Amino acid sequence: MKIVFLLVAALVAAVPGRAAAQELIRNGRFEDSLDYWTVEYNNAQGSWEVSAGPDYHPDPDNELYVMKSYQYYARARQAASVSSTELLFAGSARLAAMTGGTSGYYAYATLALEYQDAGGVLLGRTMFIHKAGSCTLATTPTQHVVEVDSGVWNDFELLVDAELDGLPGINRNDIARVAVVLESYGTGRTG
Numbered sequence: 241m242k243i244v245f246l247l248v249a250a251l252v253a254a255v256p257g258r259a260a261a262q263e264l265i266r267n268g269r270f271e272d273s274l275d276y277w278t279v280e281y282n283n284a285q286g287s288w289e290v291s292a293g294p295d296y297h298p299d300p301d302n303e304l305y306v307m308k309s310y311q312y313y314a315r316a317r318q319a320a321s322v323s324s325t326e327l328l329f330a331g332s333a334r335l336a337a338m339t340g341g342t343s344g345y346y347a348y349a350t351l352a353l354e355y356q357d358a359g360g361v362l363l364g365r366t367m368f369i370h371k372a373g374s375c376t377l378a379t380t381p382t383q384h385v386v387e388v389d390s391g392v393w394n395d396f397e398l399l400v401d402a403e404l405d406g407l408p409g410i411n412r413n414d415i416a417r418v419a420v421v422l423e424s425y426g427t428g429r430t431g
């Protein structure tokens with residue numbers, strides 16, 4: 241038995257420097273529901289939901305709720321073309337994942353930033369994550385895994401150029417797109 245549960249609100253702006261705030265992610269505050277966001281899911285077993293609404297966080301604005309139970313994933317994703325890695329990423333999320341205690345199962349909830357080449361091929365990523373069970377996702381030369389407290393609202397901010405200093409497996413000159421991904425995942429079986 242596995243349950244994964246993710247509750248997230250994203251305030252997402254990728255800007256070329258703090259002074260000139262051009263938001264590259266559209267509808268990052270979900271004021272227009274899911275406009276510009278792509279919903280992806282694999283509902284092998286269990287249930288899933290991706291929906292926008294105002295009641296997940298007590299502020300008056302909308303948040304996005306992403307939930308997958310039991311097996312596989314539900315996601316919301318948006319990519320933007322970038323001409324530079326001088327970007328600021330900011331977001332707010334409440335992440336929670338759980339497993340039923342069966343050995344070998346795992347789950348995670350994440351707010352991730354993906355670095356892609358011009359063809360959309362994944363070069364690496366930064367994951368703010370809450371893991372449960374035997375999840376082995378870890379930091380590598382192309383992946384920064386930042387574990388956060390579960391069930392509380394966390395504010396995230398990173399300067400992409402500085403972040404890439406810690407990801408030597410990514411050639412920043414190859415980055416042409418950046419995607420924001422909100423994902424809830426569970427194995428639902430040993431694996």
Ligand SMILES: [Ca+2]
Binds near residue numbers: 297298300303
């Ligand atoms: Ca709200």
